[in-house]
Amino acid sequence: MDDTKLHQLLRDNNKALLLVIDALPFPIYYKDIHGRYLGCNKAYTEYAGVEREVIIGKTAYQLFAPEVADVFTILDKQLINEPGVQINETPIHRSDKDSSYVKLHKATFCDETGAVAGLIGAIIDITEQKNLENKFQRLASYDDLTSIYNRREGTKQLINLCTDAIRKKRPLSLIILDLDNFKSINDTYGHGSGDVVLKMAAQTLEHNSRTSDIICRYGGEEFLIILPETTAAGAINIAERYRLLLEQLNVQITSSDSLTITASMGIGELDLNFPDQELMLKQADKALYKAKENGKNQVCY
Structure with missing residues (x-):
């Protein structure tokens, strides 16, 4: 035909x-x-x-x-x-x-x-x-500087993982990590150097994380790490490993200047009797504040 x-x-x-x-x-x-x-x-x-x-x-x-x-x-x-x-x-x-x-x-x-x-x-x-759709989706979900999830996407992932943990009655923990003395880095070396520090910190966290973990930039120099199938004790061990990895970083700022960075971390664990991701975040934030008060560069729960 x-x-x-x-x-x-x-x-x-x-x-x-x-x-x-x-x-x-x-x-x-x-x-x-x-x-x-x-x-x-x-x-x-x-x-x-x-x-x-x-x-x-x-x-x-x-x-x-x-x-x-x-x-x-x-x-x-x-x-x-x-x-x-x-x-x-x-x-x-x-x-x-x-x-x-x-x-x-x-x-x-x-x-x-x-x-x-x-x-x-x-x-x-x-x-x-x-x-274009993929580009806009990436802009909506990822931090432009560090290329990891942004706060919006991290919060979304946390809600989903909390729902899943509650349904399966499985543990879930998180880490709020804050880079120590970050303002002085910006003030001393400039915001460009601060950006280098943030990128290196993000890469270190991402490259050494488990495949199931979610990492996002939660604030200026703050990161949120969500740990499925992890108790508070397990989260403390993971946070301590991250602390040591960051402490060992040598960040080259100029041809002649380099610096080391440290981080303080607070742990939060989902209470399956009173499941609330906001409560878990507040718990981690309070622990982070305690780590800062106690001299920084440490993990608290």
């Missing part, structure tokens, strides 16, 4: 319409119920990388790599089995091109008897849109 016969089935045997479809900048294709191409516009030939005469009569598996053909064919079969309109967004990974994200708009059409005869589909590249 060629393009002309297809458009007779569509009751759109109109040359002007065919010209319009062919001029559209995004790929459009037509298939029968068995997945064989009945026709396509010029943009689709460019997308497939072959001429229209080659495309017609073929299936997706004869034009694309199996992993790409799978994406198209599975969705097409779903539409044929459930006639109507179908809209999907999906990533496409092609070895000969950069990976992309596309939106597929498709609809079935019928023959003169009313039976489903095939489908018509359009492929719209939304890669740039998805990249």
